[in-house]
Amino acid sequence: MRGLSVEFGSGVERVTAVRGLDLDVRAGETVAIVGESGSGKSVTSLAITRLIEHAGGKIASGRIGFTGRDGRVRDLATETPESMRRLRGPELAMVFQEPMTSLNPVLRIGEQIAEAVMLHQGVGHAEAMAEARRMLERVRIPEAQRQLTRYPFQLSGGMRQRVMIAMALSCRPRLLIADEPTTALDVTVQAQVLRLMASLQRELGMGLMFITHDMGVVAEIADRVVVMRNGEKVEEGTAERIFDAPEHPYTRALLAAVPALGSLATERLPVPFEVPDGPSPKPQDTVRGSPVLEVRDLVTRFDVRRGIFGRLAGRIHAVEHVSFDLRPGETLAMVGESGCGKSTTGRSIIRLEQPQDGTIRLAGRNVTQLDGPTEKLLHRTIQYVFQDPFASLDPRLTVGFSIAEPIRTHRLLAGAAVEQQVHALLEQVGLTAQHAQRYPHELSGGQRQRVCIARALASEPRVIIADEAVAALDVSIRAQVVNLMMDLQSRFGVAYLFITHDMAVVERIAHRVAVMYLGQIVEIGPRQSVMEDPRHPYTRRLLAAVPVPDPRRRWREQEVDDSEVPSPLRAIGDLPNIEPLVEVGPDHFVARHRVGGLY
Amino acid sequence: MSEMAIGTVRIRSPLGEFWRRFTRRRVALFAGMVILFLILAAILAPWIAPYDATTPDYANVLSGPSFTHLAGTDVFGRDIFSRIIWGGRVSLTVGFVSVALGCIAGMVLGLVSGFAGGFLDSLIMRFCDVLLAFPGILLAIAVVAVLGPGISNVVYAIAVFSMPVFARLVRGSTLALKQTVYVQAARSIGVRKLPLILYHILPGTLPGVIVYLSLRIGTSILTAAALSFIGLGAQPPSPEWGAMLSDGRSYLGVADHLTVFPGIAIFVTVLAFNLLGDGLRDALDQKLR
Numbered sequence: 001m002r003g004l005s006v007e008f009g010s011g012v013e014r015v016t017a018v019r020g021l022d023l024d025v026r027a028g029e030t031v032a033i034v035g036e037s038g039s040g041k042s043v044t045s046l047a048i049t050r051l052i053e054h055a056g057g058k059i060a061s062g063r064i065g066f067t068g069r070d071g072r073v074r075d076l077a078t079e080t081p082e083s084m085r086r087l088r089g090p091e092l093a094m095v096f097q098e099p100m101t102s103l104n105p106v107l108r109i110g111e112q113i114a115e116a117v118m119l120h121q122g123v124g125h126a127e128a129m130a131e132a133r134r135m136l137e138r139v140r141i142p143e144a145q146r147q148l149t150r151y152p153f154q155l156s157g158g159m160r161q162r163v164m165i166a167m168a169l170s171c172r173p174r175l176l177i178a179d180e181p182t183t184a185l186d187v188t189v190q191a192q193v194l195r196l197m198a199s200l201q202r203e204l205g206m207g208l209m210f211i212t213h214d215m216g217v218v219a220e221i222a223d224r225v226v227v228m229r230n231g232e233k234v235e236e237g238t239a240e241r242i243f244d245a246p247e248h249p250y251t252r253a254l255l256a257a258v259p260a261l262g263s264l265a266t267e268r269l270p271v272p273f274e275v276p277d278g279p280s281p282k283p284q285d286t287v288r289g290s291p292v293l294e295v296r297d298l299v300t301r302f303d304v305r306r307g308i309f310g311r312l313a314g315r316i317h318a319v320e321h322v323s324f325d326l327r328p329g330e331t332l333a334m335v336g337e338s339g340c341g342k343s344t345t346g347r348s349i350i351r352l353e354q355p356q357d358g359t360i361r362l363a364g365r366n367v368t369q370l371d372g373p374t375e376k377l378l379h380r381t382i383q384y385v386f387q388d389p390f391a392s393l394d395p396r397l398t399v400g401f402s403i404a405e406p407i408r409t410h411r412l413l414a415g416a417a418v419e420q421q422v423h424a425l426l427e428q429v430g431l432t433a434q435h436a437q438r439y440p441h442e443l444s445g446g447q448r449q450r451v452c453i454a455r456a457l458a459s460e461p462r463v464i465i466a467d468e469a470v471a472a473l474d475v476s477i478r479a480q481v482v483n484l485m486m487d488l489q490s491r492f493g494v495a496y497l498f499i500t501h502d503m504a505v506v507e508r509i510a511h512r513v514a515v516m517y518l519g520q521i522v523e524i525g526p527r528q529s530v531m532e533d534p535r536h537p538y539t540r541r542l543l544a545a546v547p548v549p550d551p552r553r554r555w556r557e558q559e560v561d562d563s564e565v566p567s568p569l570r571a572i573g574d575l576p577n578i579e580p581l582v583e584v585g586p587d588h589f590v591a592r593h594r595v596g597g598l599y
Numbered sequence: 600m601s602e603m604a605i606g607t608v609r610i611r612s613p614l615g616e617f618w619r620r621f622t623r624r625r626v627a628l629f630a631g632m633v634i635l636f637l638i639l640a641a642i643l644a645p646w647i648a649p650y651d652a653t654t655p656d657y658a659n660v661l662s663g664p665s666f667t668h669l670a671g672t673d674v675f676g677r678d679i680f681s682r683i684i685w686g687g688r689v690s691l692t693v694g695f696v697s698v699a700l701g702c703i704a705g706m707v708l709g710l711v712s713g714f715a716g717g718f719l720d721s722l723i724m725r726f727c728d729v730l731l732a733f734p735g736i737l738l739a740i741a742v743v744a745v746l747g748p749g750i751s752n753v754v755y756a757i758a759v760f761s762m763p764v765f766a767r768l769v770r771g772s773t774l775a776l777k778q779t780v781y782v783q784a785a786r787s788i789g790v791r792k793l794p795l796i797l798y799h800i801l802p803g804t805l806p807g808v809i810v811y812l813s814l815r816i817g818t819s820i821l822t823a824a825a826l827s828f829i830g831l832g833a834q835p836p837s838p839e840w841g842a843m844l845s846d847g848r849s850y851l852g853v854a855d856h857l858t859v860f861p862g863i864a865i866f867v868t869v870l871a872f873n874l875l876g877d878g879l880r881d882a883l884d885q886k887l888r
Contacts, residue, residue, distance in 0.1 A: 352787060378789075380789060383787070384784065386780050388780060391779065391780035392780045392784045393784075396802045397798065455788075
């Protein structure tokens with residue numbers, strides 16, 4: 001084994017983002033760097049490639065020993081910018097988190113890969129294009145020849161990330177640094193990309209430095225794990241050791257916050273996350289009474305127009321005949337991958353989108369056709385929590401104003417009582433009254449999401465639609481916010497429509513689960529039945545793709561389906577095949593689609 | 600790259616943040632002080648102007664700059680320095696009032712247009728397109744021709760041709776803000792249209808408006824001077840920089856100070872407003888943050 005050793009301490013301007021870090025990546029080894037936002041893991045990767053200088057930082061001290069292809073050991077901390085430029089590509093390559101923005105949108109992907117090849121291998125255009133095609137085949141992109149001439153926007157997120165990997169690998173680097181390469185992807189696509197990276201690494205024998213915050217992903221891919229916090233390494237060890245016997249309390253907290261799917265297999269009711277040093281959580285039985293929200297045959301379609309005359313070219317069938325009930329105190333988790341229509345369902349209910357068909361009944365009243373009083377009822381009784389706590393609060397208004405807004409809008413209180421209520425709400429979500437004077441940018445992501453929840457509670461709603469409400473948060477914060485939401489549910493009996501793609505959170509919070517695929521609910525039922533006994537092939541595929549935080553339970557190759565999720569865009573008149581839901585168990589319904597000939 | 604932001608502790612209101620960024624820009628800060636100085640001079644004109652601006656003094660006709668008359672005297676023997684100070688009142692008032700009127704009208708149109716969309720949007724925008732199709736000065740001349748010459752009509756004329764620019768600017772940001780999650784969040788709460796526009800959309804359009812406002816005041820002062828120069832604006836004997844230029848035109852080569860000093864006044868004022876506008880844009884631009 002030819003050694004590759006990286007050892008350095010780096011500093012970013014006024015702050016030391018990474019302090020005295022020692023790290024080795026050997027050829028053919030996968031080292032995962034784990035930590036939450038602000039732990040310095042991305043800074044580390046930028047320091048190795050020296051891109052840190054473009055980000056306004058510099059390496060304050062330390063050395064980065066790198067053994068190149070020629071066997072020479074270089075100190076990357078002191079190389080000249082010009083020689084670093086030559087190293088980036090053939091020796092060191094990077095894959096970034098956001099596949100949408102790391103490709104040039106106006107160049108065909110073939111040209112982009114070929115550019116990297118020509119630059120570093122000094123070959124002609126035709127030869128570079130041939131190499132680009134081979135690389136695309138290597139990252140298992142179907143019909144590689146045809147894909148070469150397409151633009152990035154014509155590809156899905158998973159495909160783009162494969163193109164990025166193909167580009168990074170086109171010069172057969174000795175070290176590949178992947179910074180959260182799968183964070184923006186759906187679970188089934190994430191499974192595909194991770195598996196691809198692992199097999200390519202074996203083929204090319206390169207070192208892989210994998211930066212992530214997801215312990216499940218770490219377990220799937222890493223040989224060794226480095227846990228970072230506030231710029232320092234807190235623990236290092238083999239993946240097995242870290243998962244079996246974590247030594248540092250922070251590692252333990254990080255692992256505890258990652259819910260192992262299946263840990264509640266024998267529990268019928270939702271159970272909050274364990275809190276370190278807290279009492280062990282009790283199952284919550286909160287469902288009471290008859291449905292507060294009844295949705296029947298909801299249909300939302302978007303017209304797609306093309307050309308200068310706006311000819312109707314097709315329709316996106318975002319929501320197709322979706323029906324469900326929600327009872328007070330109940331949490332219905334709506335799961336599925338991007339584009340399956342789960343957000344559109346939520347948005348259609350509160351009329352951020354206009355549904356074409358179906359009925360929505362709220363507390364027994366029909367709110368499908370809105371007039372003055374029903375519109376008020378709808379906006380007061382149903383509240384929405386958005387995914388991005390950074391974007392959903394007006395940056396120019398104080399937190400207190402934002403929380404008071406629903407109270408003022410619905411004239412629930414007046415005068416000084418409004419302010420008192422705002423303070424009470426802030427305390428209910430675990431903040432203090434002083435936070436009312438703050439602006440959103442002064443708060444952390446978790447605090448902001450708490451503010452959003454306080455705001456949602458302000459109008460005393462009976463239903464809260466949480467659209468990926470915890471997806472943007474770090475794992476430990478995510479557990480806290482989920483626990484908060486469950487606590488509020490047991491106190492106020494509010495019902496949640498919990499839209500998410502995170503199966504681990506679903507297991508904790510949901511009473512029932514609805515699985516959406518291409519705009520339809522394909523399976524709905526009690527959480528325990530759906531997750532332990534999935535009947536629809538898509539539900540099975542979704543559950544199989546969830547990374548398990550146990551390095552011994554990696555996917556076997558054949559379990560992962562390599563196909564893409566088909567598009568909900570259809571030609572006019574081409575209606576999707578709606579299968580009725582059939583009861584397969586108590587309260588457990590499945591659509592009998594003919595997928596893969598299983599039914 | 601959230602890791603990059605660890606060190607920048609920002610416990611400031613949006614206004615405080617803007618002020619911190621603005622005061623870092625020395626040139627813009629200096630321009631702002633120049634403008635403040637000009638405004639003060641205009642306000643204090645009756646007390647600081649050494650001579651009356653309109654009383655002729657036939658004993659001192661066309662005398663050059665001296666200690667008694669800092670910028671010399673004009674063809675009627677009036678002190679040019681005093682006329683420039685008094686003229687600042689006219690020019691600055693025209694600049695501020697006309698742009699303020701155009702800006703308010705344009706903002707209302709832009710907000711309505713962007714928020715309502717549909718037919719109303721098309722109607723307002725086509726109206727603005729028509730106004731923008733005229734060269735600005737020509738449009739102002741046309742308005743003054745209809746209303747008759749005089750400084751207040753110049754104000755209306757400039758307001759009319761400032762309006763469509765603001766309408767377009769505000770419509771653009773309204774459309775963008777309408778799509779933001781926080782506006783959608785407010786709508787999902789059931790916030791009514793007027794509070795939604797006043798609290799969530801209007802403040803978001805202000806940065807662009809403020810920048811354009813300062814750039815536009817400079818242009819308007821220039822336009823007002825041009826209209827006065829061709830005799831459509833300030834009527835004699837009221838002192839106005841453009842009108843003074845026009846008066847001095849016949850004595851170019853004989854008494855250059857008649858045109859040089861009002862010219863410098865116009866130049867410095869317009870430049871100061873432009874520099875201030877650039878600085879404000881740098882300090883307010885979201886993308887540079």
